[in-house]
Each structure stands twice: as structure tokens, then as C-alpha cells.
Amino acid sequence: MRCQICAGLMRPLFLKDHYWICSCSGCGHRSADVSDLSGHVERVYEDEYFEGGGAGYGDYLAEQGLLRKHGQRYGRLLRKHMAPGRVLDVGAAAGFVLQGMIDAGWSGRGIEPNRRMSEHARDSLNLQVDNASLETFETEERFDVVTLIQVVAHFPDLRKAFEAASRITRPGGCWLIETWNRESWAARIFGRHWHEYSPPSVLHWFTPETLKNLAQQFGFREVARGRPAKWLNGAHAVSLLRYKLGERSLPGRVVAGAGRLMPRSVPLPYLADDLFWMLLRSDGGG
Numbered sequence: 001m002r003c004q005i006c007a008g009l010m011r012p013l014f015l016k017d018h019y020w021i022c023s024c025s026g027c028g029h030r031s032a033d034v035s036d037l038s039g040h041v042e043r044v045y046e047d048e049y050f051e052g053g054g055a056g057y058g059d060y061l062a063e064q065g066l067l068r069k070h071g072q073r074y075g076r077l078l079r080k081h082m083a084p085g086r087v088l089d090v091g092a093a094a095g096f097v098l099q100g101m102i103d104a105g106w107s108g109r110g111i112e113p114n115r116r117m118s119e120h121a122r123d124s125l126n127l128q129v130d131n132a133s134l135e136t137f138e139t140e141e142r143f144d145v146v147t148l149i150q151v152v153a154h155f156p157d158l159r160k161a162f163e164a165a166s167r168i169t170r171p172g173g174c175w176l177i178e179t180w181n182r183e184s185w186a187a188r189i190f191g192r193h194w195h196e197y198s199p200p201s202v203l204h205w206f207t208p209e210t211l212k213n214l215a216q217q218f219g220f221r222e223v224a225r226g227r228p229a230k231w232l233n234g235a236h237a238v239s240l241l242r243y244k245l246g247e248r249s250l251p252g253r254v255v256a257g258a259g260r261l262m263p264r265s266v267p268l269p270y271l272a273d274d275l276f277w278m279l280l281r282s283d284g285g286g
Contacts, residue, residue: 004158004204005029005214014192019199021192029210030182032199037156041113041133044154044201050093050117061120064096070149071100073229074176074277078145079105081174081223081279085144088168091151092129095121101147102127108145111137134164142170149178153196153204158214166218171284175220177277178228183207184274196274208276220280228277230270 001010001022008026012033015021020033034040050060057063074097078084084105089098092110094117101108109128112118121129130137135157146165155161165175180196181187182205187194196202212222 001033003027003029004031005210005217016192016197017199021197021199021205027210027213028207030205032203034156034200034203040156040200045114047114047116049201050114060117061094064094067096068100068103070228070230071097071102072104073100074147074149075101075104075106077277078174078176078279082144086141087145087147088141088143089129089147089149090134090165091148091154092121092127093117095125095127095129097147097149098127098129099125106145108143135160137164137168139168141168143168143173144170145174145176147176149176152177152179152211153202153206156203158204162214162218166220166282169282171282173282173284174223175215175280177211177215177280178275179206179211181207181274181276184272184276186272186274194274208278211278212280215278215280219283221283223279223281225276225278227273228275230275 002008003010003024003026006024006027006029008024010022010024010031010033012020012022013030016032021030022033023030050057075084078101085107087098087101087106087108089095089101089108089110092098092112093114094112095110098108098110098121109130110118110121111130111132111134112121113131113133115131118129118131121127134151134155146169148165152158152161169175180202187196187205196205208225215222
């Protein structure tokens with residue numbers, strides 16, 4: 001197994017949910033060793049991912065308001081660096097983040113491999129969200145911004161995905177990426193028990209430097225980075241805690257009991273430091 005960023009040799013570190021988590025001997029990037037990637041996206045991101053809890057969502061559609069506000073924040077952030085234009089939201093799900101960016105003055109469309117989620121975006125929100133993955137998406141359009149919010153860690157083939165993103169970004173255009181930070185204090189403190197070690201859904205664990213290194217190979221340079229404000233509803237927070245603590249463990253049962261007293265829709269801030277965003281611009285300008 002070779003690193004998808006620097007082609008260095010990957011060495012196994014520990015097992016997680018029957019998958020080896022491996023580290024590159026060259027750049028330190030971590031990824032999961034998943035032997036069978038045929039049909040991976042279809043298997044992992046079926047409807048259960050959006051409504052079955054566990055490593056996914058207990059009820060993705062119930063988080064519409066929080067995710068729309070997340071998109072609004074990113075729309076305002078982007079306006080500090082460029083005039084509003086056309087955006088492609090990759091992994092748009094039901095279109096809530098895209099909807100928020102449109103609220104903030106942008107126009108655009110999305111792509112989403114889950115058919116039910118893309119249909120919800122089209123039928124309920126009147127958004128243009130194609131049922132497709134980035135690697136197979138075909139369009140003649142070139143976008144001012146390609147957003148990859150909580151997406152890059154899920155790509156089976158990083159290089160194929162970044163090549164596709166590069167093709168559909170106009171010269172001088174940008175990528176806005178949000179992902180998990182393997183060098184964060186949360187990741188270091190919890191080690192192999194860090195909640196984001198959750199294959200086969202999450203396949204890659206970046207640092208800002210490894211992400212920047214990969215983007216540079218496709219002609220994109222860092223413009224800015226920061227930590228996003230992230231919110232979960234009560235039901236999602238309880239579902240994640242139960243999954244990570246173990247449904248049948250004493251801590252998991254305690255969380256489940258407390259969760260029954262918490263309103264499902266109450267918004268809760270995500271307080272850990274293990275998320276970051278990065279804005280990158282192509283060498284074609286700016």
C-alpha cells in the first residue's frame with residue numbers, strides 16, 4: 001500500500017473496526033487499508049448513513065437549519081476573498097449547505113451520490129443537485145469555487161477526486177475544504193480512540209500540511225485557513241456519543257438515558273478543536 005499523497009510506503013498502526021489504520025513513512029498521512037473499493041460509495045453512503053445513527057446521522061434532514069447556517073457562514077467567509085460567483089458543492093447531500101451559500105449571495109449547484117438526498121434537494125428546495133460522485137461527474141461548466149465540506153476524508157481515490165475537481169475549477173478559482181485535523185489536541189489525547197477513526201466511512205486523516213501538499217500537486221495554493229463553528233442537534237450528539245462509547249457499555253447506556261431527557265432539536269456547539277477549513281486558489285490567478 002502506497003500513500004496517495006507522496007507515494008511513500010504505508011505501515012499499519014492499529015486495527016479499527018476490522019480495518020488497518022496506516023501511516024505514511026514519508027509524509028505521515030494516515031489512511032485506512034480497504035481492500036475492496038468496488039461499489040464503496042454506493043455501499044457506505046446508502047440511506048442508512050443519513051438516518052441510521054452510528055458513524056453517520058440519526059436524522060440528517062432534521063439538521064436543515066443548522067447546516068443552512070453553516071453554509072451562510074462559509075458564503076460570508078468566501079466574500080472576504082473574492083466576489084460571489086458560481087459554486088459547486090461536492091457531497092451536497094440534501095442541499096442545506098448549498099442553500100446557505102445561496103442565501104449569502106452565491107449561485108451554483110451540487111452533486112451527491114445518494115439518490116434520495118439529491119432528490120430531496122431538487123424536489124423540496126428547488127436546487128440543482130445532480131445524483132453523481134465527483135469522480136464521475138461530467139459538465140462543461142467551470143466553477144469559481146468548488147466546496148468540499150466534510151468530503152475529502154471519504155474519497156477512496158484522492159488523486160482521482162482532486163484531478164476531477166481541478167478540471168471543473170476555472171483558472172484562478174478556489175477550493176474551500178473542511179475536514180478533520182489529525183494533529184489537533186483532541187486527536188492526540190484520544191489516540192486510536194479518536195472518534196474520527198471510523199472506517200469504512202472515513203478513509204483519510206489529514207493535517208493542514210498534508211492537505212496543502214496534496215493540493216499543491218494540482219496547482220492550488222493556500223490562501224487562508226481557520227477553525228469552523230460547528231453545531232449539532234441533540235439527537236445527533238447523543239447518537240454519536242452512544243456509537244463511540246458502545247451501545248451496550250455503561251457509559252453508552254448513561255448517555256442514552258440522558259439523551260431521552262434532552263430535546264432532540266436543541267442546538268449544541270461542537271467544542272473540540274479537531275476541525276479546520278482551508279481556502280486554496282489555483283495558480284491560474286490571484
